[in-house]
Amino acid sequence: MSGLIALLDDVAAISKVAAASIDDVAGQAAKAGAKAAGALIDDAAVTPKYVQGFHASRELPIVWKIAKGSIFNKLVILLPVALLLSAFAPWLITPLLMIGGGYLCFEGAEKVAHTFTHSDAHDSKKHTHPEGEGAALEEKRVAGAIKTDFILSAEIMTIALSTIPATDTLWMKALILFVVAIGITVAVYGAVALIVKADDVGVHLATGRNGALAALGRGIVKVMPGLMKTLTIVGTAAMLWVGGNIVVHGLADLGWHAPYDWIHHMAELAAHAVPRFGGAVAWLTTAFFDGILGLLLGLVLIPVATRIINPVINAIRRVVARPDQG
Numbered sequence: 001m002s003g004l005i006a007l008l009d010d011v012a013a014i015s016k017v018a019a020a021s022i023d024d025v026a027g028q029a030a031k032a033g034a035k036a037a038g039a040l041i042d043d044a045a046v047t048p049k050y051v052q053g054f055h056a057s058r059e060l061p062i063v064w065k066i067a068k069g070s071i072f073n074k075l076v077i078l079l080p081v082a083l084l085l086s087a088f089a090p091w092l093i094t095p096l097l098m099i100g101g102g103y104l105c106f107e108g109a110e111k112v113a114h115t116f117t118h119s120d121a122h123d124s125k126k127h128t129h130p131e132g133e134g135a136a137l138e139e140k141r142v143a144g145a146i147k148t149d150f151i152l153s154a155e156i157m158t159i160a161l162s163t164i165p166a167t168d169t170l171w172m173k174a175l176i177l178f179v180v181a182i183g184i185t186v187a188v189y190g191a192v193a194l195i196v197k198a199d200d201v202g203v204h205l206a207t208g209r210n211g212a213l214a215a216l217g218r219g220i221v222k223v224m225p226g227l228m229k230t231l232t233i234v235g236t237a238a239m240l241w242v243g244g245n246i247v248v249h250g251l252a253d254l255g256w257h258a259p260y261d262w263i264h265h266m267a268e269l270a271a272h273a274v275p276r277f278g279g280a281v282a283w284l285t286t287a288f289f290d291g292i293l294g295l296l297l298g299l300v301l302i303p304v305a306t307r308i309i310n311p312v313i314n315a316i317r318r319v320v321a322r323p324d325q326g
Contacts, residue, residue, distance in 0.1 A: 048195050050141045051141075062138060063193050066149065067185060070149045070153060073149055073150045073154075074156075074181035078154055079157065082160075083174055086166075095250070096158055097246050098246060100155035100158055101243040102247060104155065104243030105240060106301040106305060108239035108243060156180070157181065159246070195224075198227075202216075240295050242290075242294075244295075247297060248260050266285055267283075268282065
């Protein structure tokens with residue numbers, strides 16, 4: 001009897017440890033997801049463009065294909081790489097984060113620059129000539145979306161890894177990253193699915209009906225273009241803010257504290273000026289200056305990428321492709 005009681009005590013203890021571990025995993029996964037908000041928002045803002053020009057019946061299948069590719073990116077490729085980094089080269093995490101942050105700044109600044117260098121007439125002309133609806137185009141669009149997702153997913157997974165305490169076991173890190181990968185993919189592509197089908201839902205509600213449902217349908221159809229523009233703006237701002245924040249913190253970790261200290265000082269001054277909302281004001285001030293620095297860094301990186309990095313990559317591709325052509 002005493003042996004049975006001892007066994008039950010052991011089971012109860014193991015259950016408590018398991019419950020605590022689950023809570024820890026959930027808490028750390030939520031924290032990591034919050035840190036990766038900029039890449040998350042941008043992913044949701046970018047993906048809907050890949051279904052433009054296709055029949056409504058193909059929209060959700062395309063989103064599903066991209067989502068499956070995103071899961072593969074995160075779980076099969078990026079999660080093992082993140083664990084290897086954590087185990088054998090943790091010193092690389094900060095530089096890789098900064099490279100990813102620089103990429104976010106570049107992408108955000110490029111979108112800002114595009115806004116001022118492309119006219120509405122050019123954009124409208126482009127959209128009046130859809131590329132088509134063939135299977136080949138669909139596969140090309142999906143492949144392009146998965147490549148873009150890989151970069152954003154790499155940033156998300158690296159950010160998530162950086163938030164996990166170094167004292168956690170390898171299995172705990174793997175479980176946290178797994179939860180982050182699944183949770184973020186479901187959140188992003190669930191939101192994308194809702195966005196791309198919102199017009200259809202609005203038209204369905206407005207067709208053949210009167211009263212509140214018809215009004216709601218017309219309202220959805222009317223609001224969606226503005227919502228898409230707002231989402232694009234928010235996604236761009238989030239990229240600049242998060243990218244700048246990552247670079248600023250990375251510089252501080254590597255020993256150059258001046259940018260971080262200056263932004264922190266400005267946030268404190270702003271918070272003291274509005275003590276009633278000190279926390280919110282401090283956060284907004286920090287995000288603002290992180291975003292400004294992110295924009296400036298991104299603008300510097302645009303010519304570096306277009307005149308140096310891209311030509312070098314294209315030259316390497318040509319060299320690699322020559323044996324196959326022969």
